[in-house]
């Protein structure tokens with residue numbers, strides 16, 4: 001039951017200082033002109049604002065305060081060091097971002113940007129994911145969840161994309177192997193978008209298995225085909241499950257049970273990390289999951305962590321842009337991590353129709 005397990009939640013207010021504002025000045029240049037052109041062309045009455053905003057994580061924190069979960073303890077995080085980040089990002093990329101500290105600039109035409117406080121926020125997001133890994137290896141807690149931003153899974157070794165600056169989950173995987181001397185790490189990415197950055201980073205690395213359920217291309221970022229299975233020595237340790245937009249709980253739980261479970265039996269990870277995007281919930285209009293679906297996914301992941309990793313499980317927030325839904329999905333996942341029985345998924349309406357059919361049956365039956 002809830003409270004049977006200890007879960008560490010890391011929430012650090014420094015991640016709120018990443019806040020690009022469209023109406024303020026950006027570093028001038030080609031990209032600013034191009035993006036301004038794109039935004040002007042949207043033709044919307046309301047002004048464009050950065051979708052990946054601080055209100056997202058504030059909503060999660062507020063729901064945890066309003067509806068506390070037994071077994072969940074909240075603490076602050078820490079910034080990652082340059083050395084920790086350089087395990088997955090190039091020196092030149094890190095230097096480029098450092099040069100932008102204190103400035104507001106676009107990093108990609110997909111509107112990914114930095115504001116004055118973004119570098120520290122991104123360092124704290126990555127460093128807090130590292131702290132979560134340390135906490136589970138030190139056995140201070142059984143599992144941990146990092147309520148961080150900016151997200152990470154679209155950033156690769158050399159490039160920011162999709163609102164991601166540092167690849168938090170990749171930095172944490174590399175740290176676990178370096179610091180805790182483990183060989184095999186499993187990264188599960190259940191965000192609705194393909195985790196192209198994470199896949200890129202570990203594409204040829206057989207020590208990190210990457211499993212990703214997502215909405216199929218051409219949906220952003222356009223990668224994650226079934227046939228992308230890793231390359232070189234890493235061939236076979238990338239597992240992509242591209243899905244149609246209306247795929248919901250039954251399809252996705254099926255993918256976890258019938259594709260992830262056998263992959264994990266073969267790979268035998270020593271740590272499970274989750275890129276926990278909450279934008280597969282149906283209100284985000286990317287995929288068609290429910291809150292019960294998130295609870296059930298968390299249940300499978302927790303079961304695998306118990307079975308193979310002595311329970312070691314760390315999740316870090318990725319996407320989710322409707323603050324209310326994002327907060328509720330996170331809450332449901334945390335309940336399962338804290339010991340609640342996971343929900344079982346069903347096709348909505350099927351049981352109701354069976355009952356209603358029973359109600360109407362006598363009306364149309366022939367009188368005896």
Ligand SMILES: [Zn+2]
Nearest residue numbers: 191192193319
């Ligand atoms: Zn996403």
